[in-house]
Amino acid sequence: DVVMTQSPLSLPVTLGQPASISCRSSQSLVSSDGNTYLNWFQQRPGQSPRRLIYKVSNRDSGVPDRFSGSGSGTDFTLKISRVEAEDVGVYYCMQGTHSSTFGQGTKLEIK
Amino acid sequence: EVQLVESGGGLVKPGGSLRLSCEASRFTFSDAWMSWVRQAPGKGLEWVGRIRSKTDGGTTEYAAPVKGRFSISRDDSKNTLYLQMNSLKTEDTGVYYCITAGGGRWGQGTLVTVSS
Numbered sequence: 001d002v003v004m005t006q007s008p009l010s011l012p013v014t015l016g017q018p019a020s021i022s023c024r025s026s027q028s029l030v031s032s033d034g035n036t037y038l039n040w041f042q043q044r045p046g047q048s049p050r051r052l053i054y055k056v057s058n059r060d061s062g063v064p065d066r067f068s069g070s071g072s073g074t075d076f077t078l079k080i081s082r083v084e085a086e087d088v089g090v091y092y093c094m095q096g097t098h099s100s101t102f103g104q105g106t107k108l109e110i111k
Numbered sequence: 112e113v114q115l116v117e118s119g120g121g122l123v124k125p126g127g128s129l130r131l132s133c134e135a136s137r138f139t140f141s142d143a144w145m146s147w148v149r150q151a152p153g154k155g156l157e158w159v160g161r162i163r164s165k166t167d168g169g170t171t172e173y174a175a176p177v178k179g180r181f182s183i184s185r186d187d188s189k190n191t192l193y194l195q196m197n198s199l200k201t202e203d204t205g206v207y208y209c210i211t212a213g214g215g216r217w218g219q220g221t222l223v224t225v226s227s
Contacts, residue, residue: 001175037213039213039214041156041214043156048208048217048218048219048220049156049208049214049217050217051213051214051215054213054214054215060215090155092155092156094156094158094214096212096213096214099158099161099172099174100146100158100161100212101158102148102155102156102157102158103155104155105155105156
């Protein structure tokens, strides 16, 4: 099974400052069809998760452009250019190339 | 907008069974790969399993902790996804979400509590 490892697990950030979350997979996420199925999700307190980024770097509709995704192979990153109060929550990466697996989650809080 | 509505959660004793349903609307359900994801209280997200569209074979895959106990099926005529859960354990307690397989849409979740 593919293991997804996120870091850090806790991320205190000052409002207006950037934030970065790393996600590493135990094997390459490049699919036989050439796509890399790595997605990022945000779960605000008390809410269902919502997808922010799909296939590494594609922002979902309605997601602010301060969120961006990058990476390839086994190493991926979610960046928030300037953290806002509404960004508080837990962020998860998920791979969909080899069945599916979620990372452990990264809790973002405001300092 | 795509809508997914789960139902069927509740309290069940260890060793018991439960069937969850997820009614889909506002998209072509029959073309979609669908998944179930769960979240134990205060914990992270855990992928449970998925089912491909019938066009893509309709086959299923499961996470190791539920393989052999849980079964995913679909009724495209009713736009409904199912999760049959047997031999339930206390560690199966949590909120169960129905999602499109890429995670683009989530339901509101249904709570399953396994306790004596």
